[in-house]
Amino acid sequence: LALCDVRLGNEDSARRFFKRSVQADRRHAHAWQAWGMMEMKGGNYEIAKELFEGGLRNEKRHGALWLTFANMQSRLGKYVSARQLFQDGIEKCTDHVPLYQGWSIMELKLGNYTHAKMLMGEALTLDKTQGSGWLVAATIEKKLGNDGLAGLILKRGVECAPDYVELYIALSEWEIARGRFDEARDILERGLEMDPRHAPLYHSLAELEARVFNLDGLAKLNKRAAEVFNSNALVPPKMSTRALGKKIQMGRAKALKADQLETNADRSNPNQNTKSSYMDPDS
Numbered sequence: 001l002a003l004c005d006v007r008l009g010n011e012d013s014a015r016r017f018f019k020r021s022v023q024a025d026r027r028h029a030h031a032w033q034a035w036g037m038m039e040m041k042g043g044n045y046e047i048a049k050e051l052f053e054g055g056l057r058n059e060k061r062h063g064a065l066w067l068t069f070a071n072m073q074s075r076l077g078k079y080v081s082a083r084q085l086f087q088d089g090i091e092k093c094t095d096h097v098p099l100y101q102g103w104s105i106m107e108l109k110l111g112n113y114t115h116a117k118m119l120m121g122e123a124l125t126l127d128k129t130q131g132s133g134w135l136v137a138a139t140i141e142k143k144l145g146n147d148g149l150a151g152l153i154l155k156r157g158v159e160c161a162p163d164y165v166e167l168y169i170a171l172s173e174w175e176i177a178r179g180r181f182d183e184a185r186d187i188l189e190r191g192l193e194m195d196p197r198h199a200p201l202y203h204s205l206a207e208l209e210a211r212v213f214n215l216d217g218l219a220k221l222n223k224r225a226a227e228v229f230n231s232n233a234l235v236p237p238k239m240s241t242r243a244l245g246k247k248i249q250m251g252r253a254k255a256l257k258a259d260q261l262e263t264n265a266d267r268s269n270p271n272q273n274t275k276s277s278y279m280d281p282d283s
Helices: 002-008 011-024 029-041 045-058 063-075 079-092 097-109 113-126 131-143 147-160 166-176 181-194 199-211 215-229 241-249 252-267
Strands: none
Touching: 002 011, 002 029, 011 029, 029 045, 029 063, 045 063, 063 079, 063 097, 079 097, 097 113, 097 131, 113 131, 131 147, 131 166, 147 166, 166 181, 166 199, 181 199, 199 215
């Protein structure tokens, strides 16, 4: 009932039901968490903090409660508190992968790439099927200047989490940056085999065909998308396939120049770190 009231915007009624829930069962971690989240979303951070602390006093082995509390502190800029909550949560819930991921993402945003890499490595060691973790791991390596390793991580992610289609998009972009358009096209097609109704895959493939000015390929792709979505899923209203191709083609020269600069940068740094625990098939 409390959750229904939250969805309906009846916060006063929701508070009464949440209060009854935690009074009836002090270890009802879900109730503490949901109540705290409602207060947090309403900007009542001190009340939310008290609720999260109350929940953790009564139930210390609920990973999602630690994570929600830590994420709130992080969003408020209280990073020391957030780190302590992440650490305490992991000590109590050692196999709760989202805690490692959440902490890693916070450190990534703060520019602490080495620490972020270590945490995401632990998360992926616990569960290699978490596709979002592979995306974050690749982002960390890019920040560290290991762009080649980032691509290898994305490929490993596709192997371990083949149903996480965002990995196909990221890997195709990595290939496009190196001018390997055929490889990128194959990757996006594999993604569409996994999820034929994932619209961003069609958009990415359309942009690729437009970039190489393959108007015939664009037309065929648009036909495929129309059969799936019963509408033109590739182009914005009032823009034809040819117009979309010309629009994207205008930026091709600039993109190619950027690709060349990146290639030159890679060649000038041949000794970059290429080792990572992510890639160990036995870990």
